[in-house]
Amino acid sequence: MIRISNQSNIKKLLTLYGPIVLTVGVLFVFNPRKQLRKTHMVFFFNQTITWLFILFVVEKGIIKNPLRIFKHASKANFGLVFFVFPALNTLYTVRFPEHKNNLIKLLYSSSFVVGQGIVELLLERYTELFTYVKWRWYYSFILRIVISYLSRLYGKWFFNEEIERGEP
Amino acid sequence: MKRARSKDRTLLIGSWIVMSGILFAFVPRRNSRQAIVPFFFMQFLTWIFGLIVVENKLITYPRRLFFTKVNQASFTFEFFIFPATCVLFNLYYPRTTSLIRKAIYYSAYIFTLTGLEVFAKINTKTIRYMKWKWQYSFVSMWIFFYFSRLYYRWFFKEEPISSSRKKDENDTNI
Numbered sequence: 001m002i003r004i005s006n007q008s009n010i011k012k013l014l015t016l017y018g019p020i021v022l023t024v025g026v027l028f029v030f031n032p033r034k035q036l037r038k039t040h041m042v043f044f045f046n047q048t049i050t051w052l053f054i055l056f057v058v059e060k061g062i063i064k065n066p067l068r069i070f071k072h073a074s075k076a077n078f079g080l081v082f083f084v085f086p087a088l089n090t091l092y093t094v095r096f097p098e099h100k101n102n103l104i105k106l107l108y109s110s111s112f113v114v115g116q117g118i119v120e121l122l123l124e125r126y127t128e129l130f131t132y133v134k135w136r137w138y139y140s141f142i143l144r145i146v147i148s149y150l151s152r153l154y155g156k157w158f159f160n161e162e163i164e165r166g167e168p
Numbered sequence: 169m170k171r172a173r174s175k176d177r178t179l180l181i182g183s184w185i186v187m188s189g190i191l192f193a194f195v196p197r198r199n200s201r202q203a204i205v206p207f208f209f210m211q212f213l214t215w216i217f218g219l220i221v222v223e224n225k226l227i228t229y230p231r232r233l234f235f236t237k238v239n240q241a242s243f244t245f246e247f248f249i250f251p252a253t254c255v256l257f258n259l260y261y262p263r264t265t266s267l268i269r270k271a272i273y274y275s276a277y278i279f280t281l282t283g284l285e286v287f288a289k290i291n292t293k294t295i296r297y298m299k300w301k302w303q304y305s306f307v308s309m310w311i312f313f314y315f316s317r318l319y320y321r322w323f324f325k326e327e328p329i330s331s332s333r334k335k336d337e338n339d340t341n342i
Contacts (some may be wrong), residue, residue: 006276
């Protein structure tokens with residue numbers, strides 16, 4: 001029998017798997033079916049970045065993840081970092097209003113960054129999914145801005161939407 | 169003791185360097201998109217699988233190179249070596265040849281990887297089988313390679329094998 005976590009407590013189970021189930025629902029509703037390939041590529045890209053980053057940050061003891069799936073195998077929070085945050089970022093990238101004006105783009109981006117940031121803060125305060133040790137809340141905001149921008153650049157590059165510098 | 173440790177490090181660092189060299193030499197720049205797809209896909213699979221395997225203590229990796237405190241799983245193999253091998257596997261896959269040749273192609277990759285793993289297991293402390301056998305590695309790699317093929321074909325909308333055989337296509341030029 002495959003043992004994924006040894007949490008038996010219902011509340012802990014909810015905290016662990018609730019965000020994942022919620023995100024699956026969100027993806028199911030909002031993800032455009034026609035752009036499945038783009039979604040996949042952007043998702044994988046985001047996953048790699050966030051996973052590498054969290055490994056680094058947890059290794060240095062800047063953030064701790066007391067409650068997590070794969071308790072023995074990895075000290076980094078698998079559910080959130082491997083799935084929830086990359087999935088939300090993917091949605092952001094795929095749904096980006098490319099043809100609207102700058103104000104709408106700005107509003108769209110900031111609502112995503114602020115929304116995710118607030119969720120993260122709430123999770124930090126009320127659950128044990130992660131604990132800031134030497135981390136500041138505004139690091140998260142800056143990081144989100146950078147990652148979402150990179151993810152958009154990557155999506156554009158991969159699918160050649162804007163060829164500014166020619167073929168790589 | 170100290171010498172053993174340096175041997176492990178040499179193996180791990182060496183595999184990073186050798187694999188980067190192989191990628192650099194055999195993946196043409198114009199194919200970078202085709203290379204990224206199987207790389208990311210394989211990473212996705214091996215991370216989950218690697219974590220499950222380590223969590224259930226089937227394999228341990230006593231000596232690791234990166235993220236030693238955080239990750240009990242093998243970052244080097246799961247993050248880089250196996251996905252990179254998968255890139256080569258997909259780019260040079262002989263789509264238009266017979267089934268036997270394809271089987272040989274599969275076996276060549278999988279035997280090489282499994283062989284290296286067993287070599288590392290015997291000679292270094294980078295990997296230790298707890299409740300694991302090399303046969304399991306063999307079978308799981310075969311399945312993963314097959315999945316990566318399926319995914320690659322879906323992603324690039326490759327035609328079924330029967331119709332693509334008529335055309336004279338180059339493997340790396342899709």
